[in-house]
Amino acid sequence: MxxxxxxxxxxxxxxxxxxxxxxxxxxxxxxxxxxxxxxxxxxxxxxxxxxxxxxxxxxxxxxxxxxxxxxxxxxxxxxxxxxxxxxxxxxxxxxxxxxxxxxxxxxxxxxxxxxxxxEHAIKKLEYTFIFSEIEELVPLARRLEYVPIESAIYHFENKYYLHISFDELLHTEDDVKNYNSIFAEYLQGSPITIHRLEEYGTPIFKEDALSNVLHYFG
The missing domain is CATH 3.30.70 (Alpha-Beta Plaits)
Structure with a gap:
């Protein structure tokens, strides 16, 4: 493009x-x-x-x-x-x-x-990040262990993708910015949408991905 x-x-x-x-x-x-x-x-x-x-x-x-x-x-x-x-x-x-x-x-x-x-009517509260190995998420998952963030992991075209979404009733705009800055410390953002991941990717954890990463890999 x-x-x-x-x-x-x-x-x-x-x-x-x-x-x-x-x-x-x-x-x-x-x-x-x-x-x-x-x-x-x-x-x-x-x-x-x-x-x-x-x-x-x-x-x-x-x-x-x-x-x-x-x-x-x-x-x-x-x-x-x-x-x-x-x-x-x-x-x-x-x-x-x-x-x-x-x-x-x-x-x-x-x-x-x-x-x-x-943009005032459609607030973007969903983000996608790309990474190579699930173990990369362990320190991030530990850091955000008690933060209520919806998360899912998909495998697509030899890469892993973490999709997160915030509840605007639970998180303020400042919360979203702060948590996103934490994600950015560990992972690289990706423009791929959750719709494409759901349609073409392989689900690893469709929900509670960060919690599951800690449980199985932490």
């Missing part, structure tokens, strides 16, 4: 259909299955965030253009006014077209220039 940072609030990336298929999606799915298209979008945005340091905050304005061999996606992070009500994007549709260019080919499942994905 090719990524181009346009400015502080806009990023453009290109993904080939071959890359789409290698990620476990078909062309029909990304055009006609909204759940699949959103899953692919968030997977790509995780990669964009890692490589281009583009933090997803607030509503996102999305333009998707179909190319001969892939998709070109432009994402702009809408800025809110101090009252939190008004977006700083132009109200006039023609002005919006000037902002994004004149391309009119838009994916059917993405409403043109509408805030389809609102």
């Amino acid at each position: 090719e990524i181009e940072r346009i400015n502080d609030n806009t990023v453009k990336f290109y993904i080939s259909y071959l890359d789409v298929e290698e990620r476990g999606f078909s062309r029909d799915e990304i055009w006609f299955n909204r759940d699949k298209s959103e899953e692919l979008f968030w997977e790509m945005m995780d990669e964009v965030n890692e490589e281009a340091d583009f933090v997803m905050e607030g509503p996102l304005w999305i333009q998707v253009q179909a190319m001969d061999k892939g998709l070109e996606v432009t994402v702009t992070r809408a800025q809110m006014t101090k009252d939190g009500q008004k977006l700083d994007l132009p109200d006039d549709i023609e002005e919006r077209r000037k902002m994004f260019g004149s391309d009119d080919t838009i994916a059917p499942d993405f409403d043109e220039f509408e805030p389809v994905f609102d």
Whole structure:
């Protein structure tokens, strides 16, 4: 996937259909299955965030253009006014077209220039990490032994993946940041989604993974 940072609030990336298929999606799915298209979008945005340091905050304005061999996606992070009500994007549709260019080919499942994905409504509380051997998790599991974090381990393409999820009722945003910093001390983050792991990976521990690591390997 090719990524181009346009400015502080806009990023453009290109993904080939071959890359789409290698990620476990078909062309029909990304055009006609909204759940699949959103899953692919968030997977790509995780990669964009890692490589281009583009933090997803607030509503996102999305333009998707179909190319001969892939998709070109432009994402702009809408800025809110101090009252939190008004977006700083132009109200006039023609002005919006000037902002994004004149391309009119838009994916059917993405409403043109509408805030389809609102980060305030969809809070990301799930993360995936990649590692080589399960024993690598033992010191991490010991450190977080009494922390209520949902966890699962999958084996996929000769690597292991730890998927964790936080309960927003139990954990504050500061909790999530602090615990994620601990995970980052031991493991490397991965853009792969739990949906792909569940569909194509082999489950090692589908729940209570950290506790099971301590029980069997600690």
